[in-house]
Amino acid sequence: MPGLLLDTLNGKRGVRVPMWLMRQAGRYLPEYRALREEKGGFLDMAYDSEAACEITLQPIDRFGFDGAILFSDILIVPHAMGQHLEFLAGEGPKLSPTLIDATLDSLTSDPSRYEHIYQTVRLCRERLPEGVTMLGFAGSPWTVATYMVAGEGSRDQHDARALAYRDPGALQAIIDAIVAQTVEYLSGQIEAGAEAVQLFDSWAGSLAPDEFERWVIAPNAAITAAIRERHPDTPVIGFPKGAGEKLPAYARETGVKAVGVDETLDPAWVARELPAGMAVQGNLDPLLLLAGSAELEKRIRTILDTFADRPHVFNLGHGIDRRTPIEHVHRLIETVRGFEG
Structure with missing residues (x-):
């Protein structure tokens, strides 16, 4: 039976607003920290299907969210394409060789790396409670390309942006390769049991x-069209963080079923500008959830009221902060579940 979240992504407004949180399986949970101490580094856990499934299910067991987001990382795709990937303490992910210094043709791909992720999805689908939607994901080509070009994250994506102006053909080749990989990767997740997928940009x-x-x-x-052709019943959520006034064009032109909205956008503007009937996901500021001030419940209700006339998935404007107190998440859940629009 389809769950409330899946129905909402497909354009139906249910008896209540479904919810899940970006990065809901992560470091703010003591059970996650305990497992990481036992298992080792992030990448080791992502490729350990049993551990990754356990982490994926931890917030479902604790909070009863309507969706379980796969525990993995957007850089699995460049890793499978042949770049070396490591996560360094205090520095974040590093890819090498960078595509400033090397070409795509010089990389040796290893698509078997995807199999660990597919197995995680299979295990989670077997173990999820009925009605909880299994969410897969991938990074969008632009965001993945910024890491592949520079080898790491940066504040302004200088290297990839400069390459786009200096040699757009070179960047286009990288983007096209990521598109092709992402279509296969998401298709594999769907075939393994993912019921909806999100593209993180x-x-x-x-x-x-x-x-x-x-x-x-x-x-x-291009990705959305390919997924729709192969898996017409699987909704795609697009999340272009920071899109601002370009969000309506993204919603109209990409073909996604639902749009994730970050915390910088006024919900009233979003409700007015997005296509009628399109599902919206968002958009509480993760730092407000961290702060947990008196403003928290007020803001939650404002978001819920504003999107009351369209399908709405309650979520954050980006990933939950690792310092967020558990009791603040409970306050969030109680407010959303107690809402009567």
């Missing part, structure tokens, strides 16, 4: 409008 906000059209909208439209 964490660095979409760094691009000028015409560059946004080429490097964000066009690649995401």
